[in-house]
Amino acid sequence: MATPPQGPGAPLPAGTRAPDFALSSAPDRTVSLADFRGRPVILAFYPADWSPVCGDQMALYNEVLPEFERYNAQLLGISVDGTWCHAAFARDRRLRFPLLADFEPKGAVARRYGAYRQADGFSERALFVIDGGGIIRWSDVSPIDVNPGADGILRALEALTGASTPA
Amino acid sequence: MSKRAAAALTLPVGERDHAQGPADAPVTLVEYGDYECPHCGRAYPIVKEVRRRLGRRLRFVFRNFPLRESHPHAEHAAEAAEAAGAQGKFWEMHDRLFERQFALDDDYLIEYAADLGLDAARVGRELAAGTYAPRVREDFRSGVTSGVNGTPTFFINGLRYDESWEVEALVAALEDAAR
Numbered sequence: 001m002a003t004p005p006q007g008p009g010a011p012l013p014a015g016t017r018a019p020d021f022a023l024s025s026a027p028d029r030t031v032s033l034a035d036f037r038g039r040p041v042i043l044a045f046y047p048a049d050w051s052p053v054c055g056d057q058m059a060l061y062n063e064v065l066p067e068f069e070r071y072n073a074q075l076l077g078i079s080v081d082g083t084w085c086h087a088a089f090a091r092d093r094r095l096r097f098p099l100l101a102d103f104e105p106k107g108a109v110a111r112r113y114g115a116y117r118q119a120d121g122f123s124e125r126a127l128f129v130i131d132g133g134g135i136i137r138w139s140d141v142s143p144i145d146v147n148p149g150a151d152g153i154l155r156a157l158e159a160l161t162g163a164s165t166p167a
Numbered sequence: 168m169s170k171r172a173a174a175a176l177t178l179p180v181g182e183r184d185h186a187q188g189p190a191d192a193p194v195t196l197v198e199y200g201d202y203e204c205p206h207c208g209r210a211y212p213i214v215k216e217v218r219r220r221l222g223r224r225l226r227f228v229f230r231n232f233p234l235r236e237s238h239p240h241a242e243h244a245a246e247a248a249e250a251a252g253a254q255g256k257f258w259e260m261h262d263r264l265f266e267r268q269f270a271l272d273d274d275y276l277i278e279y280a281a282d283l284g285l286d287a288a289r290v291g292r293e294l295a296a297g298t299y300a301p302r303v304r305e306d307f308r309s310g311v312t313s314g315v316n317g318t319p320t321f322f323i324n325g326l327r328y329d330e331s332w333e334v335e336a337l338v339a340a341l342e343d344a345a346r
Contacts, residue, residue, distance in 0.1 A: 056317045062236050064311050094236050149316035151174060 011114045011126045011139040018043075018130045019112040023100040024083045031076065031098055033134070040073040040160055041130040042153055045115045045123040047144060049081045049089035049099070057125070057147045062095050064150045071157040073129075076100055080107050080122050115141065129156035174314025174327035180228050185257045187218065188226035193345040197228045197322040199310040202245060202264040203238035203271055204318045210332060211265040217337050224345050229261060231306040232318050240271035242303065247276040249299035250290045251283065259283050 012018070018041075022032035033041065046057060058077055061068075068075055077099040081089070086099040102109045107123060110116040115126035127148060129138040138156035142148040180186065180195055198214065200207040218227055231248070233241035244264050251260030263279045264271065273294060281287035293299065310320065314327050321328040321337075323344050330336055 059234065059237055060316060063234050063307075067308065067311060096236075147316040149174065149314045150311050151177075151314040154312055 011124070011128065011141050012136055013139060014137055016136045018128065018134050018136050019109070020134075021109045021112070023078070023102060023109060025098040025100050026087060027083045031100055033130070036074045037134060038132045040071055040132060040157060041128075042068060042073055042075045042157075043078060043113070043126075043128040043130065044075065045078045045102075045110055045113065045126040045128075047117075047120070047122040047125060048079055049085050053125075053145055053147050058089075058095060058099075059093055060147065060150060062093065062097065064154075065096060067150070067154060068157070071161055073157055078102050078109060078123065080110070113139075117144075127153060129153060129160065131160055176309070176322050176325045177312040178309035179325070180226075184228045184230070185252060185261075186226050186228045187258060189223055190226065192226040193224055194221065194341050195226045195228060195324055196341060197230060197325075199230050199232035199306070199313075199315045199318060199320045199322075201231075201233050201238055201241045201318045202248070202261075203241040203268060204234065205268075206317075207319045208265055208268045210319045211262075213332060213334050213337065216334050217341065220334075220338050221341055221345070225341060230310060231303045232310045232315055232320070233303065233307065234318060242300070243273055243276060243294055244271045245303045245306075246294055246297070246299040247280065247290060249302050250293045251280060251285055253293075253299075254285045254289070256283050256285060 018033060020033045022030050025031040044061065061075055065075065075097045077097060080102050082103045083101045086101055090099055102123065107116045110123035113126065113128065115124040117124055125142045125144055125148060127140045128136055131137050137160050140148065140152050176197065180197060214227065218225055231245040233245045235242045248257055248260045248264060251257055260279060260283060263283065267275065267279065276294065277287050277291045280290040321332060323340060328340060330340060
């Protein structure tokens with residue numbers, strides 16, 4: 001269950017079992033990683049709602065959702081913002097995927113994925129593609145001010161479905 | 168930090184593309200853009216100026232990357248440009264859309280088609296039927312897999328260009344690539 005903490009900028013690598021978690025996706029709703037067992041999950045840790053690069057990154061993923069859905073993959077955004085903040089942000093940007101609040105204890109999930117910036121108090125811009133069996137198949141940390149795009153995620157999903165027969 | 172390869176075009180420039188400038192130009196600039204995006208609107212005169220400066224040494228290609236959730240008119244604007252392209256006037260419509268970014272409702276799109284001397288009724292039918300939606304989607308997909316992370320995103324000779332796209336910077340980068 002507990003995963004040893006990694007150094008900064010060292011996300012859990014491919015081949016690692018993805019630590020399970022249960023986080024609020026809305027004031028009255030909780031999402032856990034295990035809910036999506038059997039499907040690929042894309043975890044997109046980002047520093048903060050409303051900051052310019054994050055906004056663009058989440059807006060881009062919102063547009064790319066149909067491509068993720070071709071792989072039956074579920075996208076989850078995660079930051080240390082609280083659920084009310086997420087709700088306002090998602091409404092403003094019309095986001096159609098859940099934003100999870102890694103809020104209390106602050107950044108606990110990001111820490112377990114090796115994606116927390118202790119000095120800043122928020123997470124890295126880190127991406128994880130997890131297969132239907134709960135194993136991390138690809139991970140990546142971008143420079144904090146760079147929108148990583150979606151090409152890496154799509155390549156990872158492609159490799160995943162290429163390696164195992166899709167249901 | 169993992170080593171990052173420069174993002175590269177997964178769909179090479181070819182027959183399917185709308186291009187201005189010679190096919191054998193030493194530099195090809197590809198823009199992924201959205202007709203309703205204000206940044207693309209700002210890039211529009213810059214690209215015109217850059218093309219003027221580079222002349223026959225530059226081929227410019229425009230591909231659609233409509234951010235439909237943020238820009239409700241972007242998808243139909245992109246399809247209207249393709250519809251105009253089917254009647255031989257892609258670039259005329261492309262220019263009109265960027266110059267009239269503030270007026271992109273379907274009624275306007277059809278009016279622009281008429282202004283350009285196109286069969287506007289046909290454009291209207293094609294918009295309603297989504298005739299060019301698959302083509303626009305193909306552009307969009309090629310952008311996503313190539314690492315487009317917002318609009319506009321530029322590629323110079325197939326590699327994503329992440330630096331400033333102000334006139335002087337872009338001209339310098341293109342001159343560099345032309346050498």
